[in-house]
Amino acid sequence: MRYVILGKTGLEISEVGFGCIPIIRLSTAEAVLVLRRAYDRGITLFDTANMYLDSEEKIGLAFVGMRSRLVLATKTLKRDRAGAEADIDLSLQRMRTDYIDLFQIHQLSMESDYQAVTGPDGALEAILRAKQAGKIRHIGVTSHSIEMAVKLVKTGLFSTVQFPFNFIESKPAEELHPAARQEKMGILAMKPFGGGALDNGELCFKFLRQFPDVIPLPGFDALEQVDQIVSLYEIENAVLPEDLAAMDGYRTELGQHFCRRCEYCQPCEQGVMITAAMNYPLVARRMSDSKAAGLAQKSMESVRNCTECGECVERCPYDLPIPETLKKHLALYEQHSGA
Numbered sequence: 205m206r207y208v209i210l211g212k213t214g215l216e217i218s219e220v221g222f223g224c225i226p227i228i229r230l231s232t233a234e235a236v237l238v239l240r241r242a243y244d245r246g247i248t249l250f251d252t253a254n255m256y257l258d259s260e261e262k263i264g265l266a267f268v269g270m271r272s273r274l275v276l277a278t279k280t281l282k283r284d285r286a287g288a289e290a291d292i293d294l295s296l297q298r299m300r301t302d303y304i305d306l307f308q309i310h311q312l313s314m315e316s317d318y319q320a321v322t323g324p325d326g327a328l329e330a331i332l333r334a335k336q337a338g339k340i341r342h343i344g345v346t347s348h349s350i351e352m353a354v355k356l357v358k359t360g361l362f363s364t365v366q367f368p369f370n371f372i373e374s375k376p377a378e379e380l381h382p383a384a385r386q387e388k389m390g391i392l393a394m395k396p397f398g399g400g401a402l403d404n405g406e407l408c409f410k411f412l413r414q415f416p417d418v419i420p421l422p423g424f425d426a427l428e429q430v431d432q433i434v435s436l437y438e439i440e441n442a443v444l445p446e447d448l449a450a451m452d453g454y455r456t457e458l459g460q461h462f463c464r465r466c467e468y469c470q471p472c473e474q475g476v477m478i479t480a481a482m483n484y485p486l487v488a489r490r491m492s493d494s495k496a497a498g499l500a501q502k503s504m505e506s507v508r509n510c511t512e513c514g515e516c517v518e519r520c521p522y523d524l525p526i527p528e529t530l531k532k533h534l535a536l537y538e539q540h541s542g543a
């Protein structure tokens with residue numbers, strides 16, 4: 205494992221971090237083991253969020269007495285001053301620390317959110333105040349909109365930017381990353397596995413390691429996963445022609461319009477399990493038709509409740525045609541289940 209400096213924060217971090225969403229689904233004891241294994245294998249950057257349920261608490265418990273050896277990053281979805289203030293204090297308490305190395309404004313993709321955050325009584329006021337008080341060391345931002353992310357980078361307000369980046373979402377390398385480098389910002393990459401759409405970890409990291417100043421944040425929910433990814437960093441990276449062909453194969457199969465499982469479209473008032481249903485074909489290709497239909501029965505049956513109101517489409521940062529896609533997936537499910 206190499207250690208690098210995260211842009212103008214000056215923080216020294218491992219060249220790969222740990223995105224802490226998956227530890228939500230582990231028991232506390234399992235989560236502690238996975239987090240500690242990551243640390244033992246050299247990972248020092250742990251990125252979570254106030255909204256990731258008990259993830260912050262599990263981090264706090266895993267690293268009792270080790271605070272100075274870690275770089276802890278978390279985020280708030282709150283747009284107002286009072287909400288952000290409360291989230292900062294909650295994160296500190298849950299992670300059992302008196303400072304957060306990197307506090308990020310979470311999922312700043314819409315102009316209205318940007319105005320709320322940076323306007324009077326906005327979240328940024330609370331964050332700047334917390335920084336003055338020593339509760340926060342550096343301020344970052346995360347986004348799913350490339351146009352907004354570039355704009356945020358150019359404001360000069362933030363020290364880091366976090367955005368999805370993998371070989372089927374490689375657009376950030378064209379404009380966002382160069383803009384962030386120009387501002388000497390740290391660059392963090394969420395969704396290194398395409399939000400679960402990419403099942404070849406080795407290929408994902410062959411791509412990512414071509415960008416050594418872009419720090420991937422893979423999520424782990426098993427010790428073997430930690431070992432597998434960290435081991436990749438112990439060998440020289442070589443992207444072979446057959447790797448490029450394999451990446452092209454994924455691009456062709458998934459197209460530009462695939463669901464990243466970010467869940468921003470939820471909840472649906474009709475109870476449609478949107479994310480699961482949007483990803484039905486990905487699940488189905490890994491097993492027999494009947495098994496896939498059985499496994500996805502609950503989510504796919506919920507699609508029948510869709511009234512095509514379009515509310516989810518407005519919330520999806522990728523403008524996916526959700527109701528149409530769900531209809532197609534329902535037809536595939538019916539075919540698989542023999543309905």
Ligand code: SF4
Nearest residue numbers: 472510511513514516
């Ligand atoms: S379009 Fe369908 S899935 Fe989307 S919010 Fe409306 S009812 Fe739910």
Ligand code: SF4
Nearest residue numbers: 463464466467469520
């Ligand atoms: S449909 Fe859009 S918002 Fe919903 S999980 Fe997929 S990518 Fe995210």
